[in-house]
Amino acid sequence: MSRRCRIIVYSILIGIAAGVLALVIKLLFFSGLFVPTLELIGAEHIEINMNETYQDPGAQSTYRFMDNRAHIIVENQVDTQKLGTYQVIYRLDNADKKVIRQVTVSDTKAPDLRLKGEEEMTLFIGEDFTDPGYQAYDNCDGDISDQVKSTSTIDFNNSGTYEVRYEVKDSHGNVARARRVIRLLEDPLNTKLAYDHDMFDNTMFEWWFNKSQDHQRTTAAKSEDWLAAYSAYYQGPDEKVIYLTFDEGGNDITYIKEIADVLNENDVKATFFLTRNYIRNESAFVRELVDAGHVIGNHTWNHYDMTTLANAESIDAFVEELTQEEKTYLEVIGEPMPKLFRFPRGATSERALKLVHDLGYQTFFWSHAYYDYGSDVSKQEALDTLLDHYHNGAIYLLHPSNKGNFEAMSDFIAEMKRLGYRFDTLDHLK
Structure with a gap:
C-alpha cells in the first residue's frame, strides 16, 4: 500500500475513533457522570x-x-x-x-348521599309513611343534608311498587342521586268476614286416617268428596307423587334447618306450615326457604283450637289468627302468602272449614303421619314408617322436632326416586 493510501486509512480510523469517543463522552455526560440528572x-x-x-x-x-x-x-x-x-x-x-x-x-366529585334506614320498605295501605331520612356530605361544601330534594311517586290509595327519589347538588354543580323503593300492600288485617255460619256444625273432630296397607290409597276421617266442598284435601291425585309437609311452631329442639339442607341437596321442594311467630322470629331462614323454592303455608298466629273461635262473638279473632300471619309473611317476604292452611293439631269442624274456605284458603290434612313429636325417634324407626306407608298422592305430615326424621330424610328421598316417585308442593295440588 502506498504512503498516500495509508495516510487516508489512518485519517478515516482517527475520525471514527474521535466520533466514538465523543458519543461515549456525551452518554456519560447525560447519564449523570459529569452533570446530575433530574x-x-x-x-x-x-x-x-x-x-x-x-x-x-x-x-x-x-x-x-x-x-x-x-x-x-x-x-x-x-x-x-x-x-x-x-x-x-x-x-x-x-x-x-x-x-x-x-x-x-x-371539584369533579359528587356529594356522598346516603339513605338512613332501609332502601326497600314495605308499607300497608292506611299506614303513615315517615321517611327515615338521609345524609349528604360534600368534599367542598361539607354537610349539605338540608339541600337534599326528594320526590315521590307513591299513591297511598293503591297497592303497588313506588319510589322516593333523592337528589342533591354541590356548589360546583356535581349531582348525587339515590332512591328508596316502597312496596305498598293491602293490609290483611282489614279483612272482615260476615258471619252467617251457624247452619254449619261446629262439633270438633281431630283428623285421623287409616294407614296405607300394601301402598294403597287410604281413607280418613272425612271422604275426599265431603272435603272438596271446602277446598280441603288429605291426599293428592292417584299418581306417583309425594307431598312432604312439615309443621313448625317454634319448638325448643328442632332440626328444621338441617332438614331444609337435605331437601335442597336432593332438589326436593316441600311445604312448611309455620306459625306467625316462627316466621317473625326466623325471618332470615324463612326467606331462604322461599328463595330455594319451598312453599310456606298458614298455621295460624297462636296455634289455637280454631273451633273455639268459630262463632259470631269470636269471628274477628278467628280471622285475625290467619291475617296476622299473612301480614307478617308480607313484611318478611314482600309478597302475598300462598293460601294454604293447616289446622293446629288437625282439630277442626265443618264450620271452621267453611270459614277458612270463605277466607280464600285451601285446607290440607294428611294421609300419613306417626308419633314423631318425641326427640328420641331413631333414624331407623323414622325410615321404616316413611317407607312402609307410602302411596300415590301421599301427603306426609312430619315434625322437625326429632332427629330421626332428619337423619332418615335423604335415604327416604333416594328410595322414592328409585321407585319412580316425584316430590311436589301443595300449591300445585288443585
Whole structure:
C-alpha cells in the first residue's frame, strides 16, 4: 500500500475513533457522570379533587451513577383547600437544574348521599309513611343534608311498587342521586268476614286416617268428596307423587334447618306450615326457604283450637289468627302468602272449614303421619314408617322436632326416586 493510501486509512480510523469517543463522552455526560440528572416521576400534570390528600410522586436524580435524590429541594405550592392550578418545583442544590409539575385542584366529585334506614320498605295501605331520612356530605361544601330534594311517586290509595327519589347538588354543580323503593300492600288485617255460619256444625273432630296397607290409597276421617266442598284435601291425585309437609311452631329442639339442607341437596321442594311467630322470629331462614323454592303455608298466629273461635262473638279473632300471619309473611317476604292452611293439631269442624274456605284458603290434612313429636325417634324407626306407608298422592305430615326424621330424610328421598316417585308442593295440588 502506498504512503498516500495509508495516510487516508489512518485519517478515516482517527475520525471514527474521535466520533466514538465523543458519543461515549456525551452518554456519560447525560447519564449523570459529569452533570446530575433530574426528571419527574409520573405525569407532568396531575388533577385532584378539592380537600383530597395530595400524594406527590416525586422526582429522581443521579450523579456519577449514584442516587442523587438527597440533593433535590422541593417547593410544593399545592393548596388542596382552594381551587386552582399549582406548581411543584424540584431543584438540585448541587446544580442549576429544575423540573416543574403542574397540579390542578378542582371539584369533579359528587356529594356522598346516603339513605338512613332501609332502601326497600314495605308499607300497608292506611299506614303513615315517615321517611327515615338521609345524609349528604360534600368534599367542598361539607354537610349539605338540608339541600337534599326528594320526590315521590307513591299513591297511598293503591297497592303497588313506588319510589322516593333523592337528589342533591354541590356548589360546583356535581349531582348525587339515590332512591328508596316502597312496596305498598293491602293490609290483611282489614279483612272482615260476615258471619252467617251457624247452619254449619261446629262439633270438633281431630283428623285421623287409616294407614296405607300394601301402598294403597287410604281413607280418613272425612271422604275426599265431603272435603272438596271446602277446598280441603288429605291426599293428592292417584299418581306417583309425594307431598312432604312439615309443621313448625317454634319448638325448643328442632332440626328444621338441617332438614331444609337435605331437601335442597336432593332438589326436593316441600311445604312448611309455620306459625306467625316462627316466621317473625326466623325471618332470615324463612326467606331462604322461599328463595330455594319451598312453599310456606298458614298455621295460624297462636296455634289455637280454631273451633273455639268459630262463632259470631269470636269471628274477628278467628280471622285475625290467619291475617296476622299473612301480614307478617308480607313484611318478611314482600309478597302475598300462598293460601294454604293447616289446622293446629288437625282439630277442626265443618264450620271452621267453611270459614277458612270463605277466607280464600285451601285446607290440607294428611294421609300419613306417626308419633314423631318425641326427640328420641331413631333414624331407623323414622325410615321404616316413611317407607312402609307410602302411596300415590301421599301427603306426609312430619315434625322437625326429632332427629330421626332428619337423619332418615335423604335415604327416604333416594328410595322414592328409585321407585319412580316425584316430590311436589301443595300449591300445585288443585
